[in-house]
Amino acid sequence: MAKVVVQDINLGTTSVVCALLHDVVEDTEYTLEDIRDMFGDKVARITDGLTKIENLAISQDESIQAENFKKIFLSMSEDIRVILIKLADRLHNMRTLESMPAEKQWKISSETTFFYVPIAHRLGLYKIKSELEDYAMQYTDPINYRVIYNKLKDTEKTRETMIKDFATPIQEQLKAEGIEATMSGRTKSICSIHQKMERQNCNFEDVYDVFAVRFVFDAEPQDEIKCCWDIFQVVSKIYPHNKPDRIRDFLTNPKPNGYQALHTTVMSKSGKWVEVQIRSRRMDEIAERGFAAHYKYKEGGRTPKEYENRVEDWLAKIRTILKSDDSNALDFLNEIKLNLELKEVYVFTPKGDMRTLPAGSTILDFAYDLHTNLGNKCLGGKVNSNIVPRNYVLKNGDQVEIITSKNQHPTTEWFDFVKTTRAKERIKEAIKLEQKKYSQEGMRILNEIFDSLNYDFTPQNIGKIQAATKIRSPFEFWSYVAEGKLSQERVAQILSEEKNKNLESFQKSISMALNEKSLDTLIDEELEKNPEIFMLDESSSEKIRHVIAPCCQPIPGDQVVGFQTSSDEIIVHRTNCPEAIEQMSKFGNRIVKAKWRKEREIAFLAGIKLEGFDKKGMIKEIIDIISAQHNLNIRSLNIATKNGVFTGQLMLYIENVKYLNELIEQLKKIDNLEKIQRVGFDLL
Numbered sequence: 001m002a003k004v005v006v007q008d009i010n011l012g013t014t015s016v017v018c019a020l021l022h023d024v025v026e027d028t029e030y031t032l033e034d035i036r037d038m039f040g041d042k043v044a045r046i047t048d049g050l051t052k053i054e055n056l057a058i059s060q061d062e063s064i065q066a067e068n069f070k071k072i073f074l075s076m077s078e079d080i081r082v083i084l085i086k087l088a089d090r091l092h093n094m095r096t097l098e099s100m101p102a103e104k105q106w107k108i109s110s111e112t113t114f115f116y117v118p119i120a121h122r123l124g125l126y127k128i129k130s131e132l133e134d135y136a137m138q139y140t141d142p143i144n145y146r147v148i149y150n151k152l153k154d155t156e157k158t159r160e161t162m163i164k165d166f167a168t169p170i171q172e173q174l175k176a177e178g179i180e181a182t183m184s185g186r187t188k189s190i191c192s193i194h195q196k197m198e199r200q201n202c203n204f205e206d207v208y209d210v211f212a213v214r215f216v217f218d219a220e221p222q223d224e225i226k227c228c229w230d231i232f233q234v235v236s237k238i239y240p241h242n243k244p245d246r247i248r249d250f251l252t253n254p255k256p257n258g259y260q261a262l263h264t265t266v267m268s269k270s271g272k273w274v275e276v277q278i279r280s281r282r283m284d285e286i287a288e289r290g291f292a293a294h295y296k297y298k299e300g301g302r303t304p305k306e307y308e309n310r311v312e313d314w315l316a317k318i319r320t321i322l323k324s325d326d327s328n329a330l331d332f333l334n335e336i337k338l339n340l341e342l343k344e345v346y347v348f349t350p351k352g353d354m355r356t357l358p359a360g361s362t363i364l365d366f367a368y369d370l371h372t373n374l375g376n377k378c379l380g381g382k383v384n385s386n387i388v389p390r391n392y393v394l395k396n397g398d399q400v401e402i403i404t405s406k407n408q409h410p411t412t413e414w415f416d417f418v419k420t421t422r423a424k425e426r427i428k429e430a431i432k433l434e435q436k437k438y439s440q441e442g443m444r445i446l447n448e449i450f451d452s453l454n455y456d457f458t459p460q461n462i463g464k465i466q467a468a469t470k471i472r473s474p475f476e477f478w479s480y481v482a483e484g485k486l487s488q489e490r491v492a493q494i495l496s497e498e499k500n501k502n503l504e505s506f507q508k509s510i511s512m513a514l515n516e517k518s519l520d521t522l523i524d525e526e527l528e529k530n531p532e533i534f535m536l537d538e539s540s541s542e543k544i545r546h547v548i549a550p551c552c553q554p555i556p557g558d559q560v561v562g563f564q565t566s567s568d569e570i571i572v573h574r575t576n577c578p579e580a581i582e583q584m585s586k587f588g589n590r591i592v593k594a595k596w597r598k599e600r601e602i603a604f605l606a607g608i609k610l611e612g613f614d615k616k617g618m619i620k621e622i623i624d625i626i627s628a629q630h631n632l633n634i635r636s637l638n639i640a641t642k643n644g645v646f647t648g649q650l651m652l653y654i655e656n657v658k659y660l661n662e663l664i665e666q667l668k669k670i671d672n673l674e675k676i677q678r679v680g681f682d683l684l
Contacts, residue, residue: 087125097139133192144576166239179231181231185211215277221282379408442482609650610673611675618646
């Protein structure tokens with residue numbers, strides 16, 4: 001881990017010391033005070049930030065992982081090295097993950113995908129980000145990982161030849177014009193290729209930028225942008241593209257993580273699109289090592305002020321989120337996730353001043369970005385002279401004017417209209433201020449209702465009423481009562497139901513003790529037979545209720561994981577399901593390892609999406625393969641044809657994933673059938 005800190009992130013002595021000490025407090029009898037005495041306050045503070053919270057008493061709906069992430073960010077807001085060292089720790093964990101049991105692999109890989117990869121990306125640590133997501137994919141989606149890995153290996157020599165043939169003319173021309181630049185070829189990470197295949201719904205062979213060619217040069221800061229465009233001109237003369245959308249300029253508008261470069265995609269002589277990246281040595285180091293490299297160049301005054309401001313702006317947003325004392329750790333984690341996104345929009349005030357906001361921001365976000373009072377009184381806006389509502393989503397280049405009204409006040413509905421943390425915090429503050437006015441009045445009204453019904457005005461009884469309204473905030477609750485939205489009849493009904501519910505609960509617990517075993521006992525029995533395995537079959541479904549997740553529709557043969565819910569059931573997902581990855585990253589304590597029994601005769605509903613060029617007899621061929629050759633039952637088959645191109649959705653009952661894969665391979669042999677993809681119900 002200390003080597004990663006030095007070699008991959010380029011940090012100094014203090015960070016190496018903290019890396020070597022990071023597990024000492026957790027794993028030995030030494031305390032933070034011992035660390036402080038031996039190594040000083042700075043090392044002790046960073047080590048404290050790296051030490052997990054252990055033995056935390058939490059409820060079923062809370063997350064130990066989220067609490068630990070919040071602690072990391074609290075420490076990071078004071079010293080950025082905490083998260084950089086934590087990334088080194090996680091990278092080392094992922095490199096040695098193969099020795100862990102499967103459920104640990106899923107949990108750690110899911111945390112990595114959900115949390116650490118976006119952090120590395122946000123801090124500009126491209127190399128670490130790519131390595132982390134590739135390692136994680138090995139465990140959450142091993143089949144697709146292996147398929148892409150093998151295809152990259154099979155095409156490695158071909159790619160090397162293509163890169164050489166493509167780059168040689170450019171290098172010769174650069175030399176002729178006196179431009180010195182180092183060329184290198186870069187293959188996309190396996191996870192990036194898979195994400196592009198998913199986004200574009202295409203095969204590996206159709207991903208046009210599997211590799212990129214990079215030109216890096218040395219130049220003084222004032223000459224960097226000109227040199228980039230000079231090299232671009234050379235590339236364009238040899239490989240013209242004639243398409244402005246093939247150029248991506250991150251020079252004048254760097255990414256939020258400080259990434260600067262000039263990209264263009266051109267057609268090679270071999271008929272393949274090739275991405276060309278052009279950047280200076282300084283840009284290249286920041287692109288690979290991010291925040292740490294920024295400080296190296298900052299010392300020499302060679303880092304643009306804009307990059308420094310972007311990093312500080314992001315840390316300021318994190319500090320703002322941390323100041324919110326009424327959000328739990330999960331809310332905090334979700335808020336942090338929003339602030340890890342790199343996509344931005346650039347909009348202008350009526351006077352032409354440019355403001356940068358996260359992609360998806362609205363008129364209301366823009367109003368709060370300008371001034372709190374503008375946000376609180378925002379009625380709507382004018383975008384490019386057109387009147388738009390508060391929830392209008394801004395686009396690049398919009399010129400925005402805010403329209404206000406003195407009678408306008410923030411409401412809870414406004415939370416649905418904003419994306420930025422600043423806007424959410426300002427709305428929350430305004431609503432709290434307004435609701436405080438109603439607290440005394442609400443208490444008076446509810447006290448009178450309790451008196452008339454002969455109930456005591458106790459915290460327990462008030463809590464029952466608040467729980468029934470499903471209003472978590474006390475301020476909102478008292479405001480709700482003060483506005484006359486809670487009738488005496490409703491209060492009487494709630495308290496009466498509570499009495500009956502307590503009686504039913506008591507009777508049920510007695511009945512279960514006499515006649516049934518609890519869920520925990522049943523799971524323990526299963527674990528004794530098959531340690532740490534929850535078996536999915538007919539008998540277990542009678543004893544322990546499990547639900548097949550509709551988002552990914554796992555079937556026998558898929559790698560699966562279960563999550564115990566508060567309603568005493570287990571939801572079963574595929575391990576590569578995005579929903580499962582998020583759940584594993586937040587609620588590792590709820591994971592139940594699951595697998596299918598080998599013998600199984602129950603049929604599961606599975607979906608296939610078909611695309612191709614229409615021809616006579618196509619439907620008959622498909623049905624013959626499914627029904628005659630594989631003897632499978634079709635639930636539905638929908639085919640639509642337009643301009644000779646057809647798309648189809650097929651739902652059928654199948655016993656396991658092996659049979660499904662065999663069916664897909666057979667269908668691929670049909671002429672004119674170009675794409676076959678397994679999908680869940682939500683995509684059909």
